[in-house]
Amino acid sequence: MFTGIVAKTGTVAANAGRALRVSARLGRLRRGDSVAVNGVCLTVTRIAGAVMSFDVGPDTRRLSNLEGLRTGDRVNLELPLRMGDPLGGHMVSGHVEAAAPILEKAALPDGFVRLRTALPAELAPCVAPKGSVTLDGVSLTVTRVGRGWFECMLIPETLERTTLGRKGPGARINLETDLVARHVLRVLATRRRK
Numbered sequence: 001m002f003t004g005i006v007a008k009t010g011t012v013a014a015n016a017g018r019a020l021r022v023s024a025r026l027g028r029l030r031r032g033d034s035v036a037v038n039g040v041c042l043t044v045t046r047i048a049g050a051v052m053s054f055d056v057g058p059d060t061r062r063l064s065n066l067e068g069l070r071t072g073d074r075v076n077l078e079l080p081l082r083m084g085d086p087l088g089g090h091m092v093s094g095h096v097e098a099a100a101p102i103l104e105k106a107a108l109p110d111g112f113v114r115l116r117t118a119l120p121a122e123l124a125p126c127v128a129p130k131g132s133v134t135l136d137g138v139s140l141t142v143t144r145v146g147r148g149w150f151e152c153m154l155i156p157e158t159l160e161r162t163t164l165g166r167k168g169p170g171a172r173i174n175l176e177t178d179l180v181a182r183h184v185l186r187v188l189a190t191r192r193r194k
Contacts, residue, residue, distance in 0.1 A: 001080060001081045001091060001092070001093065001094075002036045002041070002078050002080055002081060002092040002093070002094055002137070003078070003081055003085075003087055003088050003089040003090065003091070003092060003139060004039075004078070004089035004090060004092045004132075004134045004137060004138055004139025004140075005078065005088040005089045005139060006076040006077065006078055006137055006138055006161060006162045007026065007077055007078050007079055008024060008026070008077055008161075009024070009074045009075060009076055009077065009161075009162065009163060010022040010023055010024030010026075010037075010052075010074070010075050010077045011023045011024065011072060011073070011074060011075075012069045012070065012071055012072060012073045012074075012075060013051050013071065014071060015066075015067075015069045015070065015071065017056070017061060017067055018055060018056055018057075018058075018061070019053065019054070019055060019056065020037070020042070020053070020054045020055075020056050020066060020069070021051050021052070021053050021054075022037060022051070022052050022054070022075060022077070023050050023051045023052075024050060024052070024077055025050050026052075026077060026079060027079070029044055029047055029052065030044070030047070031044055031045060031046060031047065032044065033079075033080075034079075034080045034094070035052065035054070035077060035078070035079060035080075036076075036077065036078040036079075036080075036092070036094045036137050037054065037066065037075050037076070037077060037137070038064070038065060038066065038069075038075050038076050038136045038137050038163070038173075038174050039064075039076065039092070039094060039096055039134050039135070039136050039137030039138070039174040039176055040056075040060060040064050040066060040094055040096050040137075040174060041080075041093065041094025041095065042054040042055075042056065042060075042094075043055070060096070063096055063097060063098060063099065064096045064099050064174050065099040065136075065172045065173065065174055068172065074163045074166065075163065076136050076137040076138060076162050076163050077137075078137055088139075089132070089134075089139025090132040090134075090139050090178070090179075091179050091180070092134050092137075092139065092176060092179070093176065093179055094137075094176070095176065096174040096175065096176050097120075097123055097175055097176055097177060098120050098123060098174075098175045099172040099173065099174055099175070100117050100118045100119065100120065100172065100173060100175045101117070101118050101169075101170055101171065101172050101173075102115065102116070102117055102118075102167060102168060102169050102170065102171050102172075102173060103116045103117060103118055103149055103169060104116040104169055105167075105168050105169060108153075110156075111155075111156035111159070112153055112154065112155060112156065113153070113154040113159060113165075114143075114151055114152075114153060114154075115135075115151060115152050115153075115154055115164070116149050116150070116151045117135065117149065117150060117151075117152070117173065117175070118148060118149055119145070119148055119149050119150045120175075121148070123175065123177050124145075125181075125185055126177035126178055126181040126182055126185060127142055127145055127150050127177055127178075127181075128142060128145065128181070129142055129143065129144060129145055130142065130143075131178050131181065132178045133150070133152065133175065133176065133177055133178065134174075134175070134176040135152065135164065135173045135174065135175060136162070136163055136164060136167075136173045136174050137162075137174065138158060138162050138164055140152040140153075140154070140158075141153070
């Protein structure tokens, strides 16, 4: 479980599709530990100095932007929540549902940015104004929702400390909708079928 509060960014050392290597110093890590990479929960398979290795399964490659990463690209990183840690963002599973394109990125006064992202129809019921989403592993509040899109406001701190400040229209970002909303909709759908 994660919170969507990015600890730091790392650099892609190599990407062979099913095997991803990321360079970053995250403290004491062991083989088998979890790390969110651009919001995707991955298991550390090897550590060599500052380079962590991960296996990336076919479903993860299909649903996320990890397969398109190139050597030198920056990625958002977060270690899992530990019992007693503050929940600064919201409950994030690291189970990305889609890689959605950025539709628009507009600069606003005082260094803020309005980010409009495509919203796949199957995920639309889980996205509501003032609800939470995770984009590339960053916990954000939804400000507006329209047909096929939603918007979030990025503060200067987020723009500086995460990769969202460097991405523009057309870039695909990993989307995870609110965990609670997903489960409530599943329960309602199951009840309707009875």
